[in-house]
């Protein structure tokens with residue numbers, strides 16, 4: 590069993606309705622995000638790879654393009670633009686191309702925030 594990971598960064602804006610810091614959160618504001626995607630599985634005996642990272646990078650580039658410099662509130666299938674929903678959204682986008690998906694983690698490094706999603710089979 591091997592574990593492969595790739596990371597990408599994106600900048601995005603959002604609004605959020607919440608009980609604390611309600612007013613500044615409701616205004617449009619931005620964050621710098623880092624996404625880490627983990628794949629787990631055996632290496633193919635012929636290729637020696639869990640997945641060709643070149644192929645995987647293409648899928649990640651499409652996901653990043655849909656998020657970078659966007660107003661996340663406008664993503665139709667995201668829901669409230671929290672790190673929880675972002676990690677699950679990235680999972681849904683990648684699952685068909687990468688059945689070895691094991692975890693998607695969203696980081697907001699400047700705030701010390703992180704949130705991981707382990708897929709629908711883990712609640």
Ligand SMILES: Nc1nc2c(c(=O)[nH]1)N=C([C@H](O)[C@H](O)COP(=O)(O)OP(=O)(O)OP(=O)(O)O)CN2
Pocket residue numbers: 605607610614670671672673700
């Ligand atoms: N469980 C979650 N809680 C919150 C999320 C989230 O994604 N999941 N997101 C936010 C907001 O995005 C918010 O902008 C971050 O708020 P906060 O930690 O208060 O940081 P700020 O920089 O906006 O505020 P400071 O007071 O300047 O630290 C909130 N909660």
Ligand SMILES: [Zn+2]
Pocket residue numbers: 603605618619620
């Ligand atoms: Zn925010």
